[in-house]
Amino acid sequence: MSKRISxxxxxxxxxxxxxxxxxSKINKDNYDKIAVGMxxxxxxxxxxxxxxxxxxxxxxxxxxxxxxxTISITFVGDKVVFHSARGLK
Numbered sequence: 300m301s302k303r304i305s306x307x308x309x310x311x312x313x314x315x316x317x318x319x320x321x322x323s324k325i326n327k328d329n330y331d332k333i334a335v336g337m338x339x340x341x342x343x344x345x346x347x348x349x350x351x352x353x354x355x356x357x358x359x360x361x362x363x364x365x366x367x368x369t370i371s372i373t374f375v376g377d378k379v380v381f382h383s384a385r386g387l388k
Contacts, residue, residue, distance in 0.1 A: 325364035327387040333372065337379045342372060 349361035367386035
């Protein structure tokens, strides 16, 4: 029985990993929802929390995702002023 349980656990683990990867918010559909003038909170509702964020003199630069698939957004006064993406599908 222990071999069968081990196989079931492995199958469940692989299934969960595939679901997590497949549910990434870093994709072209979500990027296309981003618009100049949106607030940080509105963007975070779409993409989740950024993987990197830097604040400097009222300007916040954020990056979502990991290379090669990333979304970069610059906020000034809590509003999107620039956004770009690389490698999105």
